[in-house]
Amino acid sequence: MDGAVHLTILDRGHELSGVVRPGESWAAAARRTCASLHVTPVPIDLSGEVKRFVVDHDRVVALRAMGRGDLPDVARWRAADHVRPWFDADGEPTLEAVTEHYGPRIDGVEPTRMWVVEVNGRSVGFCQDYRLRDHPDYAALSPDPDAVGVDYVIGEAHLVGQGIGTVMLWTWLHRSRKRYPDVTSYFSAPDHRNGASLRVLEKVGFVQGTWFDQPRADGSTVTLVGCTLDVASVVG
Incomplete structure (x- = not known):
């Protein structure tokens, strides 16, 4: 790892990758990474080096x-x-x-x-x-x-x-x-x-x-x- 906090977002079989900017929260970085999709990601697992999110279209x-x-x-x-x-x-x-x-x-x-x-x-x-x-x-x-x-x-x-x-x-x-x-x-x-x-x-x-x-x-x-x-x- 390069010292930055990395994240991934799963969306219907596709995976987006992003990096948390200095001073940015994990939640904000995830929203920014998938902003073009106009969806809100939720965590799968934030305990590892890579923070993993998903877009859940079926469950509220x-x-x-x-x-x-x-x-x-x-x-x-x-x-x-x-x-x-x-x-x-x-x-x-x-x-x-x-x-x-x-x-x-x-x-x-x-x-x-x-x-x-x-x-x-x-x-x-x-x-x-x-x-x-x-x-x-x-x-x-x-x-x-x-x-x-x-x-x-x-x-x-x-x-x-x-x-x-x-x-x-x-x-x-x-x-x-x-x-x-x-x-x-x-x-x-x-x-x-x-x-x-x-x-x-x-x-x-x-x-x-x-x-x-x-x-x-x-x-x-x-x-x-x-x-x-x-x-x-x-x-x-």
């Missing part, structure tokens, strides 16, 4: 604010076999328990904001974001206590491994860039055993950092991996 991944009417779906997703292990310390994901946990966030009583992930208009999962400074114990574990944290779930098992998590986080990044214009980094901390979640974060530009232990509601402790994304480099 979007986020919308969660409402209380979404809570039955949230309870169902939380009970799914591929999701349940990462929430087991929170108890049974009954509708009553899920409503008690997420209802205040939906209502705006708590600072965490909830979003439903939609694929071509169908609800398939959720994510949440929050200022780390609103959670002092958590903020102390991040290199940037002013960062915005994000957690996410793809609830439909048959859609796991289809690249939806990557595009969902990319969509969240751009939405959050407008909602939090002063923020310079984003933070997420999956369970160290959750390799799929850690890989999704890497694919959109997060870098693994400190491992730390966090007490859970049932009295046990879980080891989490702090992952940070530099906003200026990745999103711009």
Whole structure:
């Protein structure tokens, strides 16, 4: 490699190549590289030396604010076999328990904001974001206590491994860039055993950092991996 950051964009069997200019974000470089196509690329994998994007003509991944009417779906997703292990310390994901946990966030009583992930208009999962400074114990574990944290779930098992998590986080990044214009980094901390979640974060530009232990509601402790994304480099 020549020291520059290179990227590729796949579009219906064709591949475009580009280079990130000094001071330019990866996202901006990808848009510029395929500007003549009048399309918006999304990441495949940004963890390697070459940043790989794709133009997806068939799938639209979007986020919308969660409402209380979404809570039955949230309870169902939380009970799914591929999701349940990462929430087991929170108890049974009954509708009553899920409503008690997420209802205040939906209502705006708590600072965490909830979003439903939609694929071509169908609800398939959720994510949440929050200022780390609103959670002092958590903020102390991040290199940037002013960062915005994000957690996410793809609830439909048959859609796991289809690249939806990557595009969902990319969509969240751009939405959050407008909602939090002063923020310079984003933070997420999956369970160290959750390799799929850690890989999704890497694919959109997060870098693994400190491992730390966090007490859970049932009295046990879980080891989490702090992952940070530099906003200026990745999103711009």
